[in-house]
Amino acid sequence: MQPSDRYVLILRVVEAIPPGHVMTYAAVAEAAGLPRRARLVGKVLADLPAETAIPWHRVINASGRLSQRRDADVTLQRHRLEQEGLPFDATGRLNLDLYAHHPSSPPST
DNA sequence: AACATGACTTTCT
DNA sequence: TAGAAAGCCATGT
Secondary structure, eight states: OOHHHHHHHHHHHHHTOOTTOBEEHHHHHHHTTOTTOHHHHHHHHHTSOTTOSSOGGGEEOTTSSOOOOSSOOHHHHHHHHHHTTOOOOTTSOOOHHHHBOOOSSOOOO
């Protein structure tokens, strides 16, 4: 397996997250068949162009919070999620038990 | 090969 | 519940 293949696997999983739902980095990695590669998911998303169609904003960390990036687009990410109906609580966190997306079958094609 | 870095997680206080 | 420390794994120097 080549490094670029893992990128594709991860992006396919992120593409499959429906609006109004989210997935943690670790969950995306596992769904892509790459357990323990949560940080790799972050790396892949970091390399995406700003105008990409990939719904990167639906990927959040295990705490239910938004991970801080180099270029602080965290506000944009939060706005997009709120627009999809995801409610952040007073501590800036959202309920993963309610809004986490659980892919039933591995994404192919 | 060794060391540092990062859109992460888990565990311990 | 929040914050610190340690673990993890791919990449780049």
